[in-house]
Amino acid sequence: MGETETTGPVVRFEHMTKRYGDVAAVDGVSLEIAAGSFVALVGQSGSGKSTLLKTINRLIVPDEGQVMLDGGDVAAQEPHALRRSIGYVFQNIGLFPHMTVAENILIDRRIAGEAGGGDAGALLDMVELPRAFASRRPTELSGGQAQRVGVARALAGRPGLMLMDEPFGALDPLTRDTLGETYRRLHERLGMTTLMVTHDMAEALLHADRVLVMSHGQVIADDTPDGIMNEPLPEAAQALVAVPRRQAERLVAMERAGRKAQP
Ligand SMILES: Nc1ncnc2c1ncn2[C@@H]1O[C@H](COP(=O)(O)OP(=O)(O)OP(=O)(O)O)[C@@H](O)[C@H]1O
Ligand SMILES: [Mg+2]
Secondary structure (H helix, E strand, C coil): CHHHCCCCCCEEEEEEEEEECCEEEEEEEEEEECCCCEEEEEECCCCCHHHHHHHHCCCCCCCEEEEEECCEEHHHCCHHHHHHCEEEEECCCCCCCCCCHHHHHCHHHHHCCCCCCCCHHHHHHHCCCCHHHHHCCHHHCCHHHHHHHHHHHHHCCCCCEEEEECCCCCCCHHHHHHHHHHHHHHHHHHCCEEEEECCCHHHHHHHCCEEEEEECCEEEEEECHHHHHHCCCCHHHHHHHHHHHHHHHHHHHHHHHHHHHCC
16 A cells, blocks of 8 residues: 555644633643654533534634644634545544445545546545445444545545544444454554544543643643653643553452463
8 A cells, every 4th residue: 555655744833822711721732743643632511622622623723822734823724625535534524424434435536527437446445344235225234334534535635644532432442442453553554643532541542652641721741651650741631541450450450360271
């Protein structure tokens, strides 16, 4: 798949703030995301994750500060062209029910007036779905399959940058895990920069190179998965890590007990 290789952009926030009335949904965030890195964004509901993500493709315009892609302010770019160059995957992907899988995958390119678009098959390969699915309707897919189609649609514009907002949130844990693995491989193979919002700390720790924890519009922790698990964290971030840590400890303990019980 060498022909599909891209290099994702550097994403940079500079003192970026977005307010709704008195509430700063994002409160003066400054940070840089390296080209080709996979960054997970975690934090409690309402902490500003989706708002932060949407300022990148201009679905939301900051009140202060800037968002830059490879050094260029997104505010200077034409919004539709910008959005077409960025893959965007969200929960309950919302496929068009009257269109086939192939038509859904290529929809953004049709809107852009691009000719051809005969490569839905290659995109189905990427997300590990059978090519025969191209002619199916969304109602004939499982939730996990539909989410794969959503990822394929986001990849159709060959984006260097993927924004994912709880992309696998509605799926059962096993499907979620498999799809997360598929996506992590794609991220690497295509050389993309990925920013993924998730409520699942374990998912963040397992797939990302770097984890950002948000609270009240600010990034309160920013570290590698190893650092997040093993370094001291601010109070507000501790609860997020306590759950997967406790689960991991219990699973290890169960495994040990099981081994002992064997003859
Ligand atoms: N359109 C809006 N109008 C007013 N307030 C908003 C709007 N969108 C978001 N907010 C507020 O901004 C804050 C951050 O919202 P945001 O959607 O970014 O949170 P989130 O971290 O994505 O939460 P969740 O995990 O529940 O999706 C919240 O307090 C929310 O109520
Ligand atoms: Mg959100």
